[in-house]
Amino acid sequence: MRTIRALIQKEFKQIFRNKIILRLIIMLPVVQLIILIYAANNDIKNISMGVVDLDRSSTSQKIISKLQASSYFILNDFSTSKKQGIRMLEKGKTDILIEIPHSFEKDIYNNEHPRVAITVNAINSTVAILAASYAGNILGGFAAEYAFSVTQGKIEVPKQINVTNSNWFNPLLDYKSLMLPGVLAILITIMGILLSALNIVREKEMGTIEQLNVTPVTKLQFIIGKLFPFMVVGLFQLTLGLCVAVFLYNLEIQGSIVLLYGVVTVYLFSVLGIGFLISTISDNQVQAMFVMLFFMIIFILLSGLFTSADSMPVWAQGINTINPTYYLVDIIRLVVLKGSTLFDIRKQMTAILIIGLVVNAVVIQSYKKVV
Amino acid sequence: MEASIKTENLTKCFGSFTAVNNITFKVDKGEIFGFLGANGAGKTTAMRMLCGLLHPTSGKASVAGFDVFTQREQIKKNIGYMSQKFSLYEDLTIKENINFFGTIYGLSNTKIKEKTEQLLIRLNLMEEANSLVASLPLGWKQKLSFSLALIHDPKIVFLDEPTGGVDPITRRQFWELIYETADSGTTVFVTTHYMDEAEYCNRVSIMVDGKIEAIDTPDNLKKLFDASTMDEVFYLLARGASTQE
Numbered sequence: 001m002r003t004i005r006a007l008i009q010k011e012f013k014q015i016f017r018n019k020i021i022l023r024l025i026i027m028l029p030v031v032q033l034i035i036l037i038y039a040a041n042n043d044i045k046n047i048s049m050g051v052v053d054l055d056r057s058s059t060s061q062k063i064i065s066k067l068q069a070s071s072y073f074i075l076n077d078f079s080t081s082k083k084q085g086i087r088m089l090e091k092g093k094t095d096i097l098i099e100i101p102h103s104f105e106k107d108i109y110n111n112e113h114p115r116v117a118i119t120v121n122a123i124n125s126t127v128a129i130l131a132a133s134y135a136g137n138i139l140g141g142f143a144a145e146y147a148f149s150v151t152q153g154k155i156e157v158p159k160q161i162n163v164t165n166s167n168w169f170n171p172l173l174d175y176k177s178l179m180l181p182g183v184l185a186i187l188i189t190i191m192g193i194l195l196s197a198l199n200i201v202r203e204k205e206m207g208t209i210e211q212l213n214v215t216p217v218t219k220l221q222f223i224i225g226k227l228f229p230f231m232v233v234g235l236f237q238l239t240l241g242l243c244v245a246v247f248l249y250n251l252e253i254q255g256s257i258v259l260l261y262g263v264v265t266v267y268l269f270s271v272l273g274i275g276f277l278i279s280t281i282s283d284n285q286v287q288a289m290f291v292m293l294f295f296m297i298i299f300i301l302l303s304g305l306f307t308s309a310d311s312m313p314v315w316a317q318g319i320n321t322i323n324p325t326y327y328l329v330d331i332i333r334l335v336v337l338k339g340s341t342l343f344d345i346r347k348q349m350t351a352i353l354i355i356g357l358v359v360n361a362v363v364i365q366s367y368k369k370v371v
Numbered sequence: 372m373e374a375s376i377k378t379e380n381l382t383k384c385f386g387s388f389t390a391v392n393n394i395t396f397k398v399d400k401g402e403i404f405g406f407l408g409a410n411g412a413g414k415t416t417a418m419r420m421l422c423g424l425l426h427p428t429s430g431k432a433s434v435a436g437f438d439v440f441t442q443r444e445q446i447k448k449n450i451g452y453m454s455q456k457f458s459l460y461e462d463l464t465i466k467e468n469i470n471f472f473g474t475i476y477g478l479s480n481t482k483i484k485e486k487t488e489q490l491l492i493r494l495n496l497m498e499e500a501n502s503l504v505a506s507l508p509l510g511w512k513q514k515l516s517f518s519l520a521l522i523h524d525p526k527i528v529f530l531d532e533p534t535g536g537v538d539p540i541t542r543r544q545f546w547e548l549i550y551e552t553a554d555s556g557t558t559v560f561v562t563t564h565y566m567d568e569a570e571y572c573n574r575v576s577i578m579v580d581g582k583i584e585a586i587d588t589p590d591n592l593k594k595l596f597d598a599s600t601m602d603e604v605f606y607l608l609a610r611g612a613s614t615q616e
Contacts, residue, residue, distance in 0.1 A: 002474055002477070003474065003475055003477075005474075006470070006471055006474035006475055007475075009471075010460065010463065010467070010471050013462075013463060013467065014460070014462050014463070017462045017463075017503075018462065206458060206460075206461070207454055207456040207457070207458035208458045208459070208460055210424065210454055210458060211452070211454065211458040211459070212475075213424055214422050214423065214424060214447055214450070214452040215447060215472070215475050215476060216444060216447045216448050216475070216476065216477070217475055
């Protein structure tokens with residue numbers, strides 16, 4: 001027990017004396033939460049729009065002003081021919097082209113099918129799909145209104161089923177609410193793996209690990225002496241992150257904070273283990289860095305932070321069964337946004353715990369005091 | 372006299388390369404034993420096996436009465452080790468390093484306090500007690516490192532090229548520390564490149580290509596090889612080596 005305490009004290013002293021690491025521990029959560037949340041925003045606004053109005057009627061004018069009035073589109077180009085409009089799209093001056101044909105207004109009055117063409121720059125498919133669907137919605141709404149006002153209700157407009165949504169757990173569809181808990185999870189992952197992997201490799205490089213290996217310190221004592229301080233650091237970062245989320249973004253934490261800390265503690269146990277594993281197979285910090293990046297990028301991209309993990313191919317979902325970050329992103333979102341209880345997240349928790357136990361068992365097996 | 376270290380045909384192979392080849396020797400209690408050899412002759416490998424850092428491939432060896440195959444943990448409680456590379460925590464102060472290693476070896480707090488004082492006085496480091504180890508000159512670091520290897524009063528202390536890169540005055544002081552240690556009954560097992568240091572040892576062995584080619588007191592060796600200094604003896608023996616730098 002005294003040995004473990006001495007190891008832990010030593011570790012904390014080293015952390016506090018390493019000014020760069022100390023700054024990183026404090027600055028990273030704050031800065032990343034502030035920058036990443038705004039940058040990784042999926043709400044699409046200010047789409048540059050081009051219009052080709054061949055009809056030049058009062059109806060086409062109404063449609064254009066309706067599109068302009070929404071916050072999604074900015075009218076950047078008003079072309080006189082489709083050819084010119086397409087050229088603007090090709091040049092990248094506009095991202096969406098709305099084309100209103102010659103006979104548009106006439107078609108409406110003659111009860112033909114009036115048509116409007118929407119052409120979208122689909123290099124970024126997410127933007128394209130959203131832009132087209134925003135435009136489609138606005139036009140659809142316009143058509144319904146217009147039909148009613150023109151006929152004054154005399155002509156029977158085809159009955160439509162009016163669908164209303166209510167968005168549970170994130171009522172304002174605020175993208176930040178979705179990103180915040182996820183980014184928090186990523187932060188804890190990065191710092192956990194980084195600190196643990198580099199720390200042990202550094203002891204290897206300095207030769208201090210050999211000095212420890214000739215002492216009666218056991219493997220288990222050594223690993224606990226490393227696990228505990230980094231767990232504390234990880235929980236400290238969680239606290240810092242939660243403060244930013246609550247005070248800066250007014251995020252309401254629906255679930256139990258105690259549960260959140262419990263989950264992260266178990267999670268840290270498994271990612272720190274992964275860090276230790278990386279350090280046992282690396283001889284120097286550069287190697288450790290590369291191995292770490294390899295794993296971290298896979299963990300983070302597959303975690304479901306940026307894209308939905310449910311719509312990933314089967315093989316990717318297969319990888320996710322052993323990806324602790326995937327479970328944590330899920331759990332933090334559930335607990336923070338939905339207020340899930342331990343019972344609700346028991347499956348993910350069990351998975352993280354099993355990963356942690358397996359990884360740490362391998363660490364104890366592969367960390368050799370004797371070669 | 373009882374043997375502190377005893378090996379019999381101790382061998383270590385790395386793949387097809389035999390780093391230590393059937394070495395057999397005995398070191399007595401309280402002796403200063405010089406373990407000489409060129410770079411790559413297998414000194415460090417042999418020493419690491421005796422310290423329980425490396426599995427021997429074959430042969431027998433006991434250190435402080437414990438077997439290197441089966442009683443490694445007991446050996447570790449009874450030996451001190453100072454590696455070639457300085458390996459104290461540079462980002463801890465002198466006092467913190469003493470405390471840390473003292474605790475790890477299971478010394479009581481009062482004992483650590485007593486040892487700290489002794490050590491600081493002996494090395495004349497009273498004023499630097501609270502400064503970071505990184506800020507010390509190399510010679511002081513080496514002396515500190517040596518003293519820390521002795522903090523738990525081990526029966527044997529292993530020193531791997533302890534005076535590499537150290538100035539002549541500090542080397543001299545270092546050897547005084549070694550003598551004091553041996554006088555108090557601790558066996559000193561030391562590897563070195565400096566042949567003048569070999570003269571300070573009670574007995575030396577000279578390793579060439581993984582084998583011990585000669586083992587005796589410096590005087591006897593000089594007589595045997597008809598040489599005036601240990602330097603000459605070393606040249607005569609090491610000339611035939613295949614793994615010289």
